[in-house]
Amino acid sequence: MKKRTMSLLSITILNLAYAQKDTLNQKNIEEVIITGQYTPQSINKSIYKVEVISAEQIKNMAVTNVAEVLNQNLNILVLNSRSSGNSEANIMGLSGAYTKILIDNIPVVSDEGMGNLVDLTKINVNNIERIEIVKGSMGVEYGNNAVAGVINIITKKNYGRKVTANISLQEETVGKDYDLYKKGNGRHVQNLNLGYRINDNWQITADINHNDFQGFKGSLKGYKYFSEGNDKLRGYEWQPKDMIVANAAIRYSKNKTSLFYKVNFLNETINYRDSQVLPEYLGNGNQTFLAKDIDYFTRRWIHQFNILTQIGSRINYSGDFSYQIQERQSQDYQYDVPNRIVFSKDAKETFYKSELLYSRGMFSNFLNSDKFNFQIGYELDRTKGFADQSTFPDQNNNPEGGNVNRVIFNYANFLSAEWKTTDKLSFRPGVRLALSDKFDSQFNYSLTGKYSFNENSNLRGIFGSANRFPTYEELYSYFVDNNHDLRGNENLTPETGYSVGLFWDYQIKSSGNWNYNIGLSGLYLDVADRIENINLGGNKVTYLNVDNYRSLLFGGGLDIKKNNFSFNTGVSLMGVSQELNTGSIESSNDFNYYTEVNAAVNYRLSSLKTLFALYYKYTGKRKAFVYQPGPTVADSGQYVLGDVQDYNMMNFTVSQPFFNNHFEVALGIKNIFDVTTITNTTLSAGAHNSAASNQNLFYGRSYFTRLNYNF
Numbered sequence: 001m002k003k004r005t006m007s008l009l010s011i012t013i014l015n016l017a018y019a020q021k022d023t024l025n026q027k028n029i030e031e032v033i034i035t036g037q038y039t040p041q042s043i044n045k046s047i048y049k050v051e052v053i054s055a056e057q058i059k060n061m062a063v064t065n066v067a068e069v070l071n072q073n074l075n076i077l078v079l080n081s082r083s084s085g086n087s088e089a090n091i092m093g094l095s096g097a098y099t100k101i102l103i104d105n106i107p108v109v110s111d112e113g114m115g116n117l118v119d120l121t122k123i124n125v126n127n128i129e130r131i132e133i134v135k136g137s138m139g140v141e142y143g144n145n146a147v148a149g150v151i152n153i154i155t156k157k158n159y160g161r162k163v164t165a166n167i168s169l170q171e172e173t174v175g176k177d178y179d180l181y182k183k184g185n186g187r188h189v190q191n192l193n194l195g196y197r198i199n200d201n202w203q204i205t206a207d208i209n210h211n212d213f214q215g216f217k218g219s220l221k222g223y224k225y226f227s228e229g230n231d232k233l234r235g236y237e238w239q240p241k242d243m244i245v246a247n248a249a250i251r252y253s254k255n256k257t258s259l260f261y262k263v264n265f266l267n268e269t270i271n272y273r274d275s276q277v278l279p280e281y282l283g284n285g286n287q288t289f290l291a292k293d294i295d296y297f298t299r300r301w302i303h304q305f306n307i308l309t310q311i312g313s314r315i316n317y318s319g320d321f322s323y324q325i326q327e328r329q330s331q332d333y334q335y336d337v338p339n340r341i342v343f344s345k346d347a348k349e350t351f352y353k354s355e356l357l358y359s360r361g362m363f364s365n366f367l368n369s370d371k372f373n374f375q376i377g378y379e380l381d382r383t384k385g386f387a388d389q390s391t392f393p394d395q396n397n398n399p400e401g402g403n404v405n406r407v408i409f410n411y412a413n414f415l416s417a418e419w420k421t422t423d424k425l426s427f428r429p430g431v432r433l434a435l436s437d438k439f440d441s442q443f444n445y446s447l448t449g450k451y452s453f454n455e456n457s458n459l460r461g462i463f464g465s466a467n468r469f470p471t472y473e474e475l476y477s478y479f480v481d482n483n484h485d486l487r488g489n490e491n492l493t494p495e496t497g498y499s500v501g502l503f504w505d506y507q508i509k510s511s512g513n514w515n516y517n518i519g520l521s522g523l524y525l526d527v528a529d530r531i532e533n534i535n536l537g538g539n540k541v542t543y544l545n546v547d548n549y550r551s552l553l554f555g556g557g558l559d560i561k562k563n564n565f566s567f568n569t570g571v572s573l574m575g576v577s578q579e580l581n582t583g584s585i586e587s588s589n590d591f592n593y594y595t596e597v598n599a600a601v602n603y604r605l606s607s608l609k610t611l612f613a614l615y616y617k618y619t620g621k622r623k624a625f626v627y628q629p630g631p632t633v634a635d636s637g638q639y640v641l642g643d644v645q646d647y648n649m650m651n652f653t654v655s656q657p658f659f660n661n662h663f664e665v666a667l668g669i670k671n672i673f674d675v676t677t678i679t680n681t682t683l684s685a686g687a688h689n690s691a692a693s694n695q696n697l698f699y700g701r702s703y704f705t706r707l708n709y710n711f
Helices: 002-013 055-061 066-070 472-476
Strands: 051-054 076-080 087-091 099-103 128-135 149-155 163-172 187-197 202-213 241-254 257-272 278-283 286-311 315-336 341-345 349-364 372-387 404-420 425-436 442-454 457-468 478-480 485-487 495-509 515-537 540-562 565-579 592-604 611-619 622-628 638-644 647-658 663-670 677-679 694-696 702-710
Touching: 051 055, 055 066, 055 128, 055 611, 055 647, 066 076, 066 087, 066 128, 087 099, 372 472, 404 472, 565 622, 592 622, 638 677
Parallel strands: 099 149, 485 540
Antiparallel strands: 051 128, 076 087, 128 149, 163 187, 163 702, 187 202, 202 241, 241 257, 257 286, 278 286, 286 315, 315 341, 315 349, 349 372, 372 404, 404 425, 425 442, 442 457, 457 495, 478 485, 495 515, 515 540, 540 565, 565 592, 592 611, 611 647, 622 638, 647 663, 663 702, 677 694
16 A cells, blocks of 8 residues: 555656756767766766767668667677577677667567567667667666666757758678569668758658568578478578668757657568478379468557656756557468469468557756755556467467467656765765566665766766566466476566676877777676576476576777777676576586677778778677486486687778768678678577577678768
8 A cells, every 4th residue: 555655646746857868959979878867968977887889880880770780899799580580689698688778768669578678670770879888787777677788779859950861772782692683682771861940949850761681591592492302491591571660750949848759660571481391282193392481570669759848947857758569460371382372371460469658757956956966757667468379379278278468567766866975976876666566566776986086087886786577488488298398487576686887987188189098897797586497397397586697797998089090999708607497406606708809990081081990899709508408308407518609790891972971882891701600509498408509690791882862
């Protein structure tokens, strides 16, 4: 009763808030950040360590989606699924379920929740102003599932000219394959971006992006390939994917009030081509050969409304409101391979659907003090999730099976304060109470401190906690046959995690106009009550909160800039300790370490304005324990140390502007070292399956051309 009273009182009071928003007249976008801030401010003044990827960096990479951008970042590994075509961010060794993905501070809807397990290939880069990354647990500021960190994608909202129009075309090989035919090969990307400033107060923008990826054959031979011997060489290692993303927005700003509304639409089709081709007898001695193919369709709408204003003479208020819906459908059909026609086709069926209502509000700047101030806010979300019986065939133990329909409502209050004890030292403590109609109440805490040795040197210390809520698969999965009995567990509790970190930054400006930025960091992450599938005896498997996970990260970075030249590099050493449990045996909890190195070089010729950009990343050999089943059901098996092969990635781009920068041509090579598949003996589906030996990372060396015209 007390919790309900507190929530009702908070809703009444907290119609006000101040969110970390992009200011209308923001000009230096590389220096101003909003993630984890009371107000937009420079990176140097931020109490959190925030990594920023600017629009210029994204443009120089010639990437087509956010997944490609983040792959360059240290300790972020974007994992791709061959069957679904999805890509998720793995931060500090933890999957996409532990990272919160935001667009303009609003969590993005996904198949199984809000903000986590988001497919990064579904976010195009053409309307992005910058990407802000905070590693470590951010539960107080961003709530559930922000265990490993937060990735906040800030979109463009303000265009300087009265009329802005930009069109770009990018043609890219996929490995060695490329042509321009309708059913050809390669990747074909088109983008149109429009902006119109009606007057000093009103502005409208719109953009549309079409990304047509025709698939990567690799060791296979495409969907047209046919062999009566059923050699399983038909299909693609990376499935064809066609995606359209469109945005439209309107913005109003006057005095101290800013209103922003945007609608985002996504339509995606993925074509899964089965490698197995089987004979089909037609009678009268006739036969053909059929493959069971599947088309997957995703449709997503995101509506968002932001308000930023001032109440009275002091109080800053910000409100975020969003309605989002994502539906994924599949359509099975039999393809007549030798005759290249569809033999039979089923109706489309929805297998996942998520509907989200979200609101977040904050208000701050209550006190007329430069030394102390505080912020109070609320966050609520109502997620309606659906998964059909083909995904979870029988969660109610009846032979007919059934769909999963669940509604989860979460509500949270959070409070933090900033105290500048001296001109050099400041602290920010914070606390969040999260209430849910599905799970027990969760408490999160944070304490952040910053000490400025001088205007060029800062030391940040960060402690934070966060929770991860169970996914649909962990709660409701049901798969039973003669050899398997895997059932979800609706009694699972949220995982709990915390992180502790130290970050030191030092800037040097020499007399020769050289600028140096040096950074050192250390971060410890601990996750308890991790959910793992447990063997209950025989072939019965379920999910329980039994595992623990720890990671330890040490890193350093160096940025050098002078005029038209920039060079930045970083190195990290990360150790992972994971205690796995089958219910019968446990793994070792030893730390296993691996290194990562990245580097980027940009140089622009003063006379011709030609830009040369080189990007490199090395991911070292990793080790992790994986379960190896015994030869019989009675044998409990053992945990063995598996390996993930190391690899190098390098991309190169050269771009040349013409006609006073109105027209630009870019040429480049991606994945120069031609990485496709690496050996990975740590992949395991759990306590009842053996580990896989290979992992698809990329689709080989590719070449691209980009044409960009700015009207």
